[in-house]
Amino acid sequence: DAGVTQSPTHLIKTRGQQVTLRCSPKSGHDTVSWYQQALGQGPQFIFQYYEEEERQRGNFPDRFSGHQFPNYSSELNVNALLLGDSALYLCASSLVRENIQYFGAGTRLSVL
Amino acid sequence: QKEVEQDPGPLSVPEGAIVSLNCTYSNSAFQYFMWYRQYSRKGPELLMYTYSSGNKEDGRFTAQVDKSSKYISLFIRDSQPSDSATYLCAMDDYKLSFGAGTTVTVRA
Numbered sequence: 001d002a003g004v005t006q007s008p009t010h011l012i013k014t015r016g017q018q019v020t021l022r023c024s025p026k027s028g029h030d031t032v033s034w035y036q037q038a039l040g041q042g043p044q045f046i047f048q049y050y051e052e053e054e055r056q057r058g059n060f061p062d063r064f065s066g067h068q069f070p071n072y073s074s075e076l077n078v079n080a081l082l083l084g085d086s087a088l089y090l091c092a093s094s095l096v097r098e099n100i101q102y103f104g105a106g107t108r109l110s111v112l
Numbered sequence: 113q114k115e116v117e118q119d120p121g122p123l124s125v126p127e128g129a130i131v132s133l134n135c136t137y138s139n140s141a142f143q144y145f146m147w148y149r150q151y152s153r154k155g156p157e158l159l160m161y162t163y164s165s166g167n168k169e170d171g172r173f174t175a176q177v178d179k180s181s182k183y184i185s186l187f188i189r190d191s192q193p194s195d196s197a198t199y200l201c202a203m204d205d206y207k208l209s210f211g212a213g214t215t216v217t218v219r220a
Binding site: 004006033035040041042043044045048055056058088090092099100101102103104105106108 | 116118120144146148153154155156157158161200202204206207208209210211212213
């Protein structure tokens with residue numbers, strides 16, 4: 001049974017560029033959440049998708065957007081990258097009725 | 113004030129010792145309480161979760177939740193060097209709110 005998979009593993013971008021990160025949820029899960037984890041800190045909630053709709057959003061600017069596809073996979077897009085966007089981006093999946101979230105290995109984004 | 117407070121440590125113990133980790137929180141709406149283990153530069157791995165108050169045991173791990181005190185704990189018995197990692201507490205209210213993580217080193 002495949003767990004949560006994320007791609008790419010590592011990404012290097014320059015300021016002002018745009019990036020797309022991808023996530024496939026654990027088999028049977030219908031809800032995907034995205035988190036940003038800066039070095040030495042706990043993950044911070046970006047947003048959550050269910051039934052292809054954004055259900056909830058954390059305190060992140062509109063430069064951060066997402067999408068969920070009919071097969072429950074999801075993308076996170078970040079526009080106009082800033083140096084401060086450098087972090088580990090984590091995707092987690094769960095069932096909407098039970099918010100036990102399982103994480104992928106993350107995508108490490110470096111903005112130069 | 114942060115919703116979830118966790119002592120970042122670091123915590124260093126000898127092999128075989130009991131590791132005690134804890135978090136406090138302020139949001140009474142939290143219902144699920146989770147502990148994740150995170151190795152360096154990897155994603156968090158779910159260790160245990162507890163719904164509402166009470167204790168839960170899984171092998172060498174015991175999780176406790178005291179909702180009246182807004183306090184949760186994780187105990188690791190007979191700690192091993194492979195337990196060396198950062199431990200994150202998390203609580204849910206549609207999203208997960210995480211503590212900052214406690215870095216644990218178990219010395220052989």
